[in-house]
Amino acid sequence: xxxxxxxxxxxxxxxxxxxxxxxxxxxxxxxxxxxxxxxxxxxxxxxxxxxxxxxxxxxxxxxxxxxxxxxxxxxxxxxxxxxxxxxxxxxxxxxxxxxxxxxxxxxxxxxxxxxxxxxxxxxxxxxxxxxxxxxxxxxxxxxxxxxxxxxxxxxxxxxxxxxxxxxxxxxxxxxxxxxxxxxxxxxxxxxxxxxxxxxxxxxxxxxxxxxxxxxxxx
Numbered sequence: 001x002x003x004x005x006x007x008x009x010x011x012x013x014x015x016x017x018x019x020x021x022x023x024x025x026x027x028x029x030x031x032x033x034x035x036x037x038x039x040x041x042x043x044x045x046x047x048x049x050x051x052x053x054x055x056x057x058x059x060x061x062x063x064x065x066x067x068x069x070x071x072x073x074x075x076x077x078x079x080x081x082x083x084x085x086x087x088x089x090x091x092x093x094x095x096x097x098x099x100x101x102x103x104x105x106x107x108x109x110x111x112x113x114x115x116x117x118x119x120x121x122x123x124x125x126x127x128x129x130x131x132x133x134x135x136x137x138x139x140x141x142x143x144x145x146x147x148x149x150x151x152x153x154x155x156x157x158x159x160x161x162x163x164x165x166x167x168x169x170x171x172x173x174x175x176x177x178x179x180x181x182x183x184x185x186x187x188x189x190x191x192x193x194x195x196x197x198x199x200x201x202x203x204x205x206x207x208x209x210x211x212x213x214x215x216x217x218x
Contacts, residue, residue, distance in 0.1 A: 044060075044075070044076055045073055045074070045075060045081060046058050046059060046060055046073070046074050046075070046076065047059055047060070047061065047062040047071050047072070047073060047074075048071060048072040048073075048074050049062055049066045049067070049069065049070070049071035049072070050066070050069060051066065058074065067084075068086065068087045069086050069087075070083075070084055070085050070086035070087075071084050072084070109211060110211070110215050113208060113211060113212050113215065114215070117208075117212060119216075120209050120212055120213060123205055123208050123209050123212060124205075124209070126205065127201070127202070127205035127206075130201050130205070131198060131201055131202065134194055134197055134198045134201060135198070137194050138191060138194045138195065138198070141187055141190050141191045141194065142191060144187050145184060145187050145188060145191070148180055148183055148184040148187060149184065151176075151180050152177065152180045152181060152184065155173055155176050155177045155180065156177070158170075158173050159173050159174075159177070
């Protein structure tokens, strides 16, 4: 079969077209791979922190001693993804724990006030009842003190009478005196405790009133 120049030209053109397409495809693939590699590099995260001299360092990992001082998570381009604050010192951590405890105690106090009272007048009424109970207890103890002092006076009188008669004070009188004086000391101590309890109750209810006025300003 005879191949004309025209046919040879068409065949050569087709071969060149195929080669061009292959070259273009190869270039496109290379570009896409390059873009993917760049994207992967950009997506990779690093740590930026200060070394012992205070110089910023960017690395794919961070030593624990530097992590405690705070750091940033950044991309390869330097974009900040996350900021981690320095770990608090022992003193700051203790202060924070105390603050959390105070806040928790305050929340419990507020809850109790809301549950028990509807107004400041309710707190005043509760205070009055509680102080009246303590007052009653103090009155009883003071009455006991008067009785004990009276009994002690009687025993001293008996002891003095024996001495005037030139006799030794009976052991029964001495034992009774010792017991009465011990009981008197104990009772007087109880009165002091009740009086302190009275002051504590008064202070507590006044604080409750102040706090209630804050959480219920109306």
